[in-house]
Amino acid sequence: MSNSHDNHGHGSHGEGHGHYIIPDATIYKTLGALLVLTGITVGLSFVHLGTWNFVVGMLVAAMKAYLVASIFMNLSHDDKSNSVIFVSGFFFLAIFIGLTAPDFLFRGDIFTEGKQIMLPVKGVSQFKRPWEPTPEIVAHGKAIFMQQCVSCHGPEGKGDGPAAAALVPHPRNFTSADGWGNGRKPSQIFKTLKEGRPGTGMASFATIPAEDRWTLAHYVASLGPNVLKDTPEDLKAAGVDTSKDTLGDTEAPSIPITAAMKILDAETAKDGLKGNIKPGHDDLEGYGERVEARTFNPNL
Amino acid sequence: MSHASVPAGKYNADNPAPHHFGHHFESAEHEFSSAKQGMWLFMVTEVLMIGAIFVGYLLFRLRFPEAFHEAHKELNVKLGALNTVILIISSATMVLGVTAAQRGNNRRSIGMLITTIFLGGCFCLVKYFEYTHKFHEGIFPGGLYHFEGLTVPHAPLFFSFYFVMTGIHAFHVVVGMCLITWIITRIKRGQISKEFFTPVELVGFYWHFVDLVWIFLFPLLYLLG
Incomplete structure (x- = not known):
């Protein structure tokens, strides 16, 4: 993100100068998609799919989170390093769950079957x-x-x-x-x-x-x-x-x-x-x- | 920060002050991207803090599936869904406020930010009604639980998670509303322009993050028993 012609101490990252400004239309479309996905989540909770309820519910939530992060939080047009930073948080969270769950779930004297x-x-x-x-x-x-x-x-x-x-x-x-x-x-x-x-x-x-x-x-x-x-x-x-x-x-x-x-x-x-x-x-x-x-x- | 040196009264939302980036940065762009990276790092710490409670919730839910299933029915799906819609719309008004500031349209930005605060207030109000209803029934976290309508063993554990998770989230909403108020005053003092909108964008991130947490909390607590 070098900015060689930017000197004199005056910052300028306005329109057309490297900073992406999300168009209003994109915002409204994203809002619509998020509301539709919310409707799907609520609707799905009344359909009994057993374990799949949980899986599908979390997948829909993950899609919503992706929309918010990539569009509203502008990660899709941002420096890639910020995406790496944010995703790393979830990576470590996955390690946290991945190591804790087997320990917790397979302690034979708690419940095995x-x-x-x-x-x-x-x-x-x-x-x-x-x-x-x-x-x-x-x-x-x-x-x-x-x-x-x-x-x-x-x-x-x-x-x-x-x-x-x-x-x-x-x-x-x-x-x-x-x-x-x-x-x-x-x-x-x-x-x-x-x-x-x-x-x-x-x-x-x-x-x-x-x-x-x-x-x-x-x-x-x-x-x-x-x-x-x-x-x-x-x-x-x-x-x-x-x-x-x-x-x-x-x-x-x-x-x-x-x-x-x-x-x-x-x-x-x-x-x-x-x-x-x-x-x-x-x-x-x-x-x-x-x-x-x-x-x-x-x-x- | 350089804005502290701006004389009072000279600048306002329609006539913002020129921005001088910090002397330890190469350029305004450098200053902006550094601030933004710091914000993302902060949000990773938030992910891990809330993530720890999520892990606890998931494990106890696996251990006591019946108790969690019965207990989650006590939550009001309609109010939860209403709050989800409120927060999602508030996220959209937040982006509209940020993009307006990026384009130098400070008046519109203030309008959108006030709308966002209003929606945040609506969220808290709904949460207030949910909480007081639960307290009225005797549903409190942990050992204070004395609701007679649901005596399944370990049901209080579900509500402990419910109150801690939604409580931390609601605290973030309130903090977010305070931060938005702060950036509105900065815009009004002429400290935000299309050349310098870092605080607006970063507070926006924070607000979206709060929305993002709720996106997971709502199905986990209200829907998926």
């Missing part, structure tokens, strides 16, 4: 004969798994949840047949859920009602390389009366999770991990507050 994880899990199971796996029972077990287990065992049960790195031994990989202390049958997994595994990070989940614990056991069993089934003897050993439809009162009463947390906290402190477990903020119906694994300090 979209809406499914947000379903409230009832405190009392609606299932009869929960020791016999059905697709509904496995699905219910999965819902609990996504809330209670993913922080350590990972969204796919591979033992790679966000808190896994802090735990020694590492959480069980359910997709492998190796290393199962109590065995891989649902009744054996049920036992682990009830009692926990002393000396490991696996706490007792006895606070989850027994029916729901069975659904969870079936889901965990279903993740394995081959799904093992319980024999009538296995079920009997697990205290199930298969002649009835429900579990009855065979289960010991559950302890409040706050008490369980104190025990777990003391155990982890004993194991050389700093006991810094805090209750989570999300209430789960029937379970009280849950332990959020990500409050473990991964550096310890």
Whole structure:
């Protein structure tokens, strides 16, 4: 933008001297286009396109923003560097969203499976004969798994949840047949859920009602390389009366999770991990507050 | 700035003072393009400030889609659309004011700028009615929320975003109206001419930017539940 014939201290960037002045007609046309686009945005909001509502709505807004920036703010006739500056702002904003969203959305213990994880899990199971796996029972077990287990065992049960790195031994990989202390049958997994595994990070989940614990056991069993089934003897050993439809009162009463947390906290402190477990903020119906694994300090 | 040296009373909108560019610039053109580049850099900081709140809004909306969907129905689409139209028209009157100043037509420029302030005032008035209606119902941001018509968990979070985002935006509108008032007085004092209209154009940018933010706020908050 050199201006060699401009001297004597008098600026002159009037008409015909390099400065583009937007014609009135262009202004009115742009105004019309913006109003039409606004109408389209409002109209579209009454048409249900699902996710596309959002995408189309934002695209229309981006078109309007382009019109305002390029014509009203005169970027189309301005020095290119100003366009670069302005667009760079949105570039960095995109980086901001691009890095924050995956972190926020894929923290396994918050929600991994979209809406499914947000379903409230009832405190009392609606299932009869929960020791016999059905697709509904496995699905219910999965819902609990996504809330209670993913922080350590990972969204796919591979033992790679966000808190896994802090735990020694590492959480069980359910997709492998190796290393199962109590065995891989649902009744054996049920036992682990009830009692926990002393000396490991696996706490007792006895606070989850027994029916729901069975659904969870079936889901965990279903993740394995081959799904093992319980024999009538296995079920009997697990205290199930298969002649009835429900579990009855065979289960010991559950302890409040706050008490369980104190025990777990003391155990982890004993194991050389700093006991810094805090209750989570999300209430789960029937379970009280849950332990959020990500409050473990991964550096310890 | 050199305009400070202009004697009072000698110049006015019809008879503006000659402009002397700053001694640290090579030319008036250089002065103008530097000022403009500074304005664009400032607007990048604005993009990032408002962008941070947008990111927060988007993430919480993804996390609590039902709550945000139910809560957004409480907003009045008609008033939101009205305000969108008001701001878009005000952007057009702003450009008309800027181009009039660029052509040296200061009288027309003042008229357009006053219209722009008026439209900005209309926007604030509509916003005032929206806010007071919400307050009346008990819809406040965060923990102050006590609206009984909508008790979905996390609905107050939506309104926290609503009030912060539209509040920051409305603050920008008010600042913009003050800046336009300031350039009107400069035009009247004869400090703006077709040789020197930098403040008018830069305030124009600011006003368009405020419009641009609303272009995104309106669909995000009012329409796309």
